[in-house]
Amino acid sequence: MSFKIVAKDPKSGARLGSFVTPHGEVKTPVFMPVATKGSVKTVSPGELHEMGTQAIIANALHLHVRPDENKIAAAGGLHKFMQWDGTIFTDSGGFQVIRKAFGIKITEEGLNFRDFYSGAARLYTPELCMEVQKKIGSDIAMLLDDCPFHDATPEKIKDVTDRTVRWAKRGIAKGRELGIPNLFAIAQGGTNFDLRKECIEKLLELNPDGFGIGGLSIGEPKPEMMRILSETTHMLPEDKPRYLMGVGSVNELLDSIALGVDVFDSVFPTQCARHGTIFTREGRYNMKGAKLENDFRPLDEGCQCMACKSYTRSYVNHLLREGEMFGMRLASIHNLHFLLDLVKEAREAIQNGTFEEFRKRRTLKDDEKEDEGSLEKSRA
């Protein structure tokens, strides 16, 4: 991967960069809308393009289970299947370990679970994870990781982190053999400095094309997350993209960019949207609130997204209260546009050497409290 750093912020670790994948150039910092199952919920690829999306992220494990990578390969790959011609990242599925849906049991071999529908036993190994991402046609594949719960004991975190490293070795060997364009390793270690440092050092030996920062934004206190990020982000190589997985609130994005993080994804904007929470420069608000019934301003004043250009809060309030999907679609388009725009402006600020002023100006006062409810569901 040819990652170029175009500009560095003089007052922080923020950097402006770019990398090229088989589906085009990606300017960093970049935020990726999440298409877990091959669709960004309610939104079309055309709408994603219009709002300036450079890359999206799908989930290899989900797509392996359904519809199955062979079907996607037969369709000509995920880009063609879902009609998205920009860059596609695919997450490995390691994050699903801490979600209940799959009921995953870990063995040294890989992830063991039962198919939802058929009940059949499934084994998803680091090697299979690579085969899936190869068949899907991923531009940037994540190596399979094991992910500890945020409140795990140090012993458990150590165990999980060591396994992540062993799986990364197996995965990268397979991924290189298959010729996957780009492979990112995922660092684990919870909020434990020694474990995360050790994990990063061992992953460095594998020489992946970039690094995911995993196991954060999964329920730990935000100050803990920012502490471990500030302690360890600089350990990741300067000349490779750093991808903080599952982060998508304004302050976390700004603070992480300041630490030198380049890539982000989160279901937060679209999940919020479907529940009626709207992002604005002043913070988030509940679009279902009664006081918005007669509010004929756009969702976010000054926003140039399709939803804000054409529709009022009053209308979207009505649609969301009535459960109309078009309301969820408008809110999703706005929230995604809002975060993509924030990150675009961050790029411009880094270019202009004004990132710290930008960060100060755009940091939300009440961002933290509201985040907590969504922390466990944030990665692709």
Added chain:
Amino acid sequence: MSFKIVAKDPKSGARLGSFVTPHGEVKTPVFMPVATKGSVKTVSPGELHEMGTQAIIANALHLHVRPDENKIAAAGGLHKFMQWDGTIFTDSGGFQVIRKAFGIKITEEGLNFRDFYSGAARLYTPELCMEVQKKIGSDIAMLLDDCPFHDATPEKIKDVTDRTVRWAKRGIAKGRELGIPNLFAIAQGGTNFDLRKECIEKLLELNPDGFGIGGLSIGEPKPEMMRILSETTHMLPEDKPRYLMGVGSVNELLDSIALGVDVFDSVFPTQCARHGTIFTREGRYNMKGAKLENDFRPLDEGCQCMACKSYTRSYVNHLLREGEMFGMRLASIHNLHFLLDLVKEAREAIQNGTFEEFRKRRTLKDDEKEDEGSLEKSRA
């Protein structure tokens, strides 16, 4: 209303016509997508335009209850509220009498029900129905009707039909006073020839701008519906639009056009779409079927809709099985496009004097059986 008949089919009662509303010309026969609560479910106004939609229909009673007509008026009317600049019909709410959601009790005054949320008692009179449609900014308002169940006794149908006529008198007086651009009366009478004839004759005296044919496609056997239509459609004045409410399956559309019906609406295409039923020239099929997993053809071969031009059955099958809203959106766009195209081709066939050949060619062999499940939910 200036309804012009442009061409008549030599072999049937089909006619090509047009009328002009404050929001443009509508060529008939016309099929209207349903936006009960001010949104065609999952679909944007831009997409409706792209598929050739001339008019949509919203529901005055639903919009009265929520968000309430005063809010829509404050927004500048429904056209502006929902960003649809084509013609808007509004149904009166009479159809909701036979649906359970509102728990309506009829008195001579009007519809009595309780607000879902507040529990407050509401009275919706024929006059209020007009005030609502005036405030909404409807281009064509339907007079409030009372609607009997399809299996009601002749005495009950007589009672309901007489009330419909009395309400139509009250409604048209109010509607004319308010200066609503166009008022359509709704004929009732079930499948009883004498009652429907009597109702039509009495409504003719009121000189409305057009006629709704109500109380059909609500669960009665299809041959009964076609019989009463064929016996009574010709009684409606030649020089006014005839609107068969709630009809949206292929054979019913074709057969009704042949009898001289001009206007149609139905939730059938969008409701089917959300449940995975796809319309094609060969009939309907279940998009969730396992055999479609590896079917890389468009939803309907030869269709030029956005969904068919870009996506495969395999992809939409995957999305619908996974409950992804974008799948419902693609299916809705296709089904609406399919019916709009059918009616457009019917217009061309009438123009060319080949409607009967067209009808024969496009009539589906297995349309009838599949319709039955959806009959009770078909009107706006």
